[in-house]
Amino acid sequence: MRYFITLSFDGTDFHGWQVQPGAVTVQGCLNEALQRLFGPATSCVGAGRTDAGVHASKMVAHFDVSQPIDAAQTVYRLNRMLPPTISVSDVSAVDDEMHARFSATSRTYHYYVTTRKDPFRRRYAMRLPFTLDFERMNRAAELLLSVTDFTSFAKLGGDQKTNICHLRYARWREVEDGVWRFEISADRFLRNMVRAVIGTLMEVGRGRISPEGILDVIAAQNRCAAGESVPACGLFLVDVGY
Amino acid sequence: MRYFITLSFDGTDFHGWQVQPGAVTVQGCLNEALQRLFGPATSCVGAGRTDAGVHASKMVAHFDVSQPIDAAQTVYRLNRMLPPTISVSDVSAVDDEMHARFSATSRTYHYYVTTRKDPFRRRYAMRLPFTLDFERMNRAAELLLSVTDFTSFAKLGGDQKTNICHLRYARWREVEDGVWRFEISADRFLRNMVRAVIGTLMEVGRGRISPEGILDVIAAQNRCAAGESVPACGLFLVDVGY
Numbered sequence: 448m449r450y451f452i453t454l455s456f457d458g459t460d461f462h463g464w465q466v467q468p469g470a471v472t473v474q475g476c477l478n479e480a481l482q483r484l485f486g487p488a489t490s491c492v493g494a495g496r497t498d499a500g501v502h503a504s505k506m507v508a509h510f511d512v513s514q515p516i517d518a519a520q521t522v523y524r525l526n527r528m529l530p531p532t533i534s535v536s537d538v539s540a541v542d543d544e545m546h547a548r549f550s551a552t553s554r555t556y557h558y559y560v561t562t563r564k565d566p567f568r569r570r571y572a573m574r575l576p577f578t579l580d581f582e583r584m585n586r587a588a589e590l591l592l593s594v595t596d597f598t599s600f601a602k603l604g605g606d607q608k609t610n611i612c613h614l615r616y617a618r619w620r621e622v623e624d625g626v627w628r629f630e631i632s633a634d635r636f637l638r639n640m641v642r643a644v645i646g647t648l649m650e651v652g653r654g655r656i657s658p659e660g661i662l663d664v665i666a667a668q669n670r671c672a673a674g675e676s677v678p679a680c681g682l683f684l685v686d687v688g689y
Numbered sequence: 690m691r692y693f694i695t696l697s698f699d700g701t702d703f704h705g706w707q708v709q710p711g712a713v714t715v716q717g718c719l720n721e722a723l724q725r726l727f728g729p730a731t732s733c734v735g736a737g738r739t740d741a742g743v744h745a746s747k748m749v750a751h752f753d754v755s756q757p758i759d760a761a762q763t764v765y766r767l768n769r770m771l772p773p774t775i776s777v778s779d780v781s782a783v784d785d786e787m788h789a790r791f792s793a794t795s796r797t798y799h800y801y802v803t804t805r806k807d808p809f810r811r812r813y814a815m816r817l818p819f820t821l822d823f824e825r826m827n828r829a830a831e832l833l834l835s836v837t838d839f840t841s842f843a844k845l846g847g848d849q850k851t852n853i854c855h856l857r858y859a860r861w862r863e864v865e866d867g868v869w870r871f872e873i874s875a876d877r878f879l880r881n882m883v884r885a886v887i888g889t890l891m892e893v894g895r896g897r898i899s900p901e902g903i904l905d906v907i908a909a910q911n912r913c914a915a916g917e918s919v920p921a922c923g924l925f926l927v928d929v930g931y
Contacts, residue, residue: 457808504809526806534806564768564776566699567746567813 742921
């Protein structure tokens with residue numbers, strides 16, 4: 448029997464999603480709770496691996512058990528066991544062929560930046576130390592939809608077999624006075640890609656690269672052509688589609 | 690020369706607004722920064738005293754200096770000196786008769802509760818351990834507008850001369866799925882009053898007091914007739930009017 452778990456987490460104090468010896472990770476906490484409920488062989492597979500400090504308002508994982516379980520009770524018991532920084536909103540039975548990672552057809556991320564000091568967003572947004580031209584950045588972001596090879600934004604030494612991604616949208620939006628959000632959705636993302644894309648768009652927003660220049664960055668197929676990665680704290684995984 | 694400062698702060702790690710020996714307070718941090726800028730005699734007076742753990746998205750204070758100052762530069766320098774948990778959004782010259790506390794004609798507070806575990810609101814909302822009937826609570830909240838003596842919600846041993854307050858509104862609103870906000874505005878509030886009013890409304894919401902029963906609580910003029918105070922972390926001072 449396979450089950451999907453839907454969860455959210457504040458990534459501030461986690462060393463990312465994936466289990467690592469000697470480090471507190473989201474998957475590690477979840478595995479520990481699942482093992483207490485369903486036995487030591489239980490473990491979960493996530494829709495993807497978020498980096499240290501990245502948050503999720505919606506993450507999906509699957510786990511297998513030998514017997515059917517009470518889904519509502521499992522949500523309740525997991526929430527009691529997990530720390531306040533992780534919350535499970537749903538547990539549902541799925542077909543055995545469904546896989547949290549391989550069956551996912553879309554992932555959506557949001558990235559927050561603030562132009563002003565904001566005590567309530569200090570853990571959840573990048574505070575901009577410079578001024579950005581968001582209109583210019585949106586012209587560059589739109590050009591990203593016309594390409595599919597994102598090698599220039601791939602972490603060096605990544606283990607993916609292909610660097611091809613199909614973007615559905617990529618745009619900056621002012622969500623409240625002084626707070627901007629970058630929204631990006633694709634079938635898949637390469638390791639570190641979202642933060643490298645945003646860092647490159649910021650080079651455009653600061654006037655160091657022209658909007659069309661982002662196509663040269665992509666054509667280079669070289670991580671060094673792109674901008675620096677932005678800090679993790681502003682990034683949220685907000686949806687995984689199946 | 691008198692100046693008004695508008696600021697916001699995350700109250701989680703502060704022992705409230707007011708300076709206290711041996712404790713980190715918002716006023717203490719602000720005084721320290723003002724003294725570094727304008728000399729050791731400088732200190733500020735707040736619009737009110739928020740309790741330990743209470744947040745403010747808009748708080749107002751005043752301070753006096755002997756010479757005119759550059760307001761924009763003062764905002765910039767204060768933000769550089771203050772911790773990430775306090776942000777100054779404005780500094781403006783005012784008439785000498787304007788007083789942050791005595792000239793204020795209205796204060797508005799919001800209180801957040803969540804019906805579900807939410808990693809991102811764990812520092813900013815009370816998680817409800819029971820179910821509440823918000824419609825019933827709103828019937829009781831409306832009755833509060835018909836009275837002015839809030840002795841039953843005053844902290845025992847408070848130093849205020851009168852327990853008379855004029856409420857402008859008091860209502861619960863669902864701001865997103867599973868998140869409710871209590872909005873209350875008045876000319877003034879007694880110490881601890883908002884959290885005692887909310888605790889009493891929750892007794893109504895749990896069916897332990899009828900909506901009309903809140904008038905009996907008020908008529909008693911006795912703190913023991915009211916419900917327990919709710920936790921500080923859900924409370925935000927959101928506006929001070931002059």
